Amino acid sequence: PRFKTPANAMLLQAIWAVLLLLFWGTFEELITYVTFIDVAFMALASFSLFVFRRRIPGSERPYRVWGYPLVPAVYLLITVLFLGNTLLERQAEALIGLGVLGGGVIVYGYFRSKVTT
Template sequence: VSADLVFYALMVAAVIVMRRRAPEAVRPYRTLGYPVVPLIYILLAALLVVDLAYLAPATSGFGYLLVLTGIPVYLIWQRRAVARRATLEARAAE
């Protein structure tokens, strides 16, 4: 549950980022009280994450560790994708 809250907060933050980066994009739904309500949600989710880490450090710590493990995996995956793309472009240029 604790790791889920991190991703839910990131998802809400992504809505804010996408609305700023692509203001002309079609929006099939509206958010009541935007941007205040999403910001309040992010704040409350962050407080819950901290509270869960304090109250149940063993179980929530395992979830957070699992989430943090994904960061180096993502970075390695991206580096390989860039190298693979460069190799393909070099072969195509020949």
């Protein structure tokens, strides 16, 4: 606890990862689940750049986005195309990935409601 590292959570995640590798389909399927959700969050993060620039136009910008708006827009387009392709070509894996994410949101909401302030 000196560094407040969530050791129990890390151990649980490691055990979960090993169990998934041992008992859940192929490694390729696992990578597809994870990659699909990762790319979805990257798309949301890049989209948020446009949202915040529009909602808060005069805010301080200590970090400048190179090539704005073209480079982030092209990146967003590519990630959306990747997500669409994954939904078409690997529909089951994409939907399972979304299901796991949805389950995580439910668990997060449950534990968040238990936190006392």
